[in-house]
Amino acid sequence: MAAKTTETVHSHTLRLTQPHVIQSYDIEREVRKGFVVVEPTLASICHADLRYFGGLRKPEVLAKKLPMALLHEGIGTVVGGNGVHLTEGERVVIVPYLPGYLLNDMQPEQCCPACRGEIADNYCSHGGFLGSGTDGIAQRRIVLPEPCVIPIPEAVSNEIAVLAELCSVSYRALRAVAPLLDKARVAVFGDGPVGYLTAAMLHHAFRIDRDRLTVFGAVREKLDEFTFATTEMVQTYDFQAGEQVDVVVECTGGRFSESAINQGIDILKRGGHLIAMGVSEDLVPINTRDVLEKGITIHGSSRSSASDFHEVLRVMENTDCQDTLKRLVPDEFIGVSKAEDLAGAMDSALAHRDWKKTYLDFHW
Structure with missing residues (x-):
């Protein structure tokens, strides 16, 4: 049984409704006990996002998953919720893999073989994944289980931290x-x-x-x-x-x-x-x-879980690692505040496929 809702937030959500078309929605999100509210600040575009946006997935897949907010590589700032470890204003990395036991307020052993530890924990059969069947980071307020929101070490800049998911x-x-x-x-x-x-x-x-x-x-x-x-x-x-x-x-x-x-x-x-x-x-x-x-x-293997993020952020504190990762950071970030901005950024990324990542700087 899901935990009782303690509050709601309105989230300006930029959803892909059909290939190349992104529209704005105002969606009321429930904030349950143990969940936190994050305002996304910086994201990067993945090839998976481009396959959805460009209509490169099979028609039956698009029909099942759209409309949906894209993006699963990103960071943000905690702005509220009912967590116990995170504080408002804290910089965090967003973990897109959401285990079913957290979503459905149950013990891990009640959920599935992955959550019970019988197989790898990133293969929950009752979980969700941001930007793949579940609204992703392209929204003003995203509500997540607290274990899926990880503080960014002081030594790691935003432009490096956004690479943590990949x-x-x-x-x-x-x-x-x-x-x-x-x-x-x-x-x-x-x-x-x-x-x-x-x-x-x-x-x-x-x-x-x-x-x-x-x-x-x-x-x-x-x-x-x-x-x-x-x-x-x-x-x-x-x-x-x-x-x-x-x-x-x-x-x-x-x-x-x-x-x-x-x-x-x-x-x-x-x-x-x-x-x-x-x-x-x-x-x-x-x-x-x-x-x-x-x-x-x-x-x-194509997905990770929260434990991998913790390890990667530790590695990212090393300045040599940061110097390596900076080679993927673009010279300019694309500002996004409305649906047209995101659609333009996706169109550009789809057309050019630059070696460096495409970064989206949200201005909600």
Whole structure:
């Protein structure tokens, strides 16, 4: 049974109603015991947001999930609620993964195998995820369970903290092979933001230097940003004769997933591990013969939980890590105060797909 509502807040919400169309809604949000109210201040656009906005998801998916406020990478300021640990005015990171036991006011063991600890805790069957079936960060007041709102350390600036969600996803995926990473050779496929932040977490969180970390990409200018790793162009590298690795992390997604996964299988040692992080709308053929012959373990991971955010924010306090992450911070932030502003920002991000992230500076 849900906890009793103690108050309500009005939230100016910018919802995607159909591809390329964002409209304003004034929605009354319930604030239950144990929930806090956050005013989003800064967010970044994810490729997942662009797939919704551009109508690149399947029609049946769009019909089921829209209208919906987008965005799940962001920070804000606590402005009210019924929490016990957070205070008004505190800078916080927003965790988009909302476990079902928190949403439904029950004990974890009453919810599902994930909440009971029988499987990974980021796979709750009764939970929610901001900007994916649940209104996301594009709203003036967002009401969240207090454990899903995490204070930002003083040493971490807003522009770095907004990258915590994407870093936490990479960190969570790498936890599957964490016991191996003190000695393993690792290859990352993907020269975009996901590949960059995954490589950054390997370097700063798991202490893997360039002698054990190789990044494969298709654009030399992007690969040149990976100053802490060895880099290789996929167009010219000999994957059959190249040096073998213990772990491959695929961060490409879309139409490049097939080649990245299969090239990763080529260079994996026997007993190696393949972590798939890239999202594709279509089925991806993979070389199962070599998966079987090499005894490769495949891991899938695309979401994190609050515990990963805590670890990532700790890593972000390191100034070397901050210098690495700053390479993804755009030179200018886009101001957003109304639906037209957000639609324009999404259209621009969809058209240009810059290497750096697109930041949205909210003015409610």
